Amino acid sequence: MELPSGVRLAVAGILVREDEVRFTAVRASGPGGQNVNKVSSKVELRFPFSANGTIPDAAKERLRTLAKNKLDGEGALLISSQKTRDQSQNLQDAWEKIRELLVAAMIVPRRRRATKPTYGSVQRRIGEKKATAAKKKSRGGKSFKNDD
Numbered sequence: 001m002e003l004p005s006g007v008r009l010a011v012a013g014i015l016v017r018e019d020e021v022r023f024t025a026v027r028a029s030g031p032g033g034q035n036v037n038k039v040s041s042k043v044e045l046r047f048p049f050s051a052n053g054t055i056p057d058a059a060k061e062r063l064r065t066l067a068k069n070k071l072d073g074e075g076a077l078l079i080s081s082q083k084t085r086d087q088s089q090n091l092q093d094a095w096e097k098i099r100e101l102l103v104a105a106m107i108v109p110r111r112r113r114a115t116k117p118t119y120g121s122v123q124r125r126i127g128e129k130k131a132t133a134a135k136k137k138s139r140g141g142k143s144f145k146n147d148d
Helices: 034-038 057-066 087-106 120-138
Strands: 007-011 014-017 022-026 042-047 076-081
Touching: 007 087, 014 087, 042 087, 057 087, 076 120
Parallel strands: none
Antiparallel strands: 007 014, 022 042, 042 076
């Protein structure tokens, strides 16, 4: 599929332009020896999705809920990737994470329809409660009162 010029990601009617997303490369943490200290292979993408006009408002709210731990102080989506030692692969991985979040945000959750518990389930619950009460009552200790 050919994307319009300047558009990096197109999913479910949402277009994300490359100039909307801020890209930074930083040094990765964890093992890796000298490579970790020399190469900025970790990728961070900041996507201020609230300014994007192609994302529906309801999807923006779902995205805020889905990615509440990935939002920075300004409300932008902060995605980082340090999966590999290669910056370009980490960049692809970060874009894929954004795509997955957008796809998940576009799914409208089904509304739960309230139902009554069945007669059998009510009877089982009451039976279990009576059995638990009888078990606890049988544990009752002896009375140490003087009968004088």
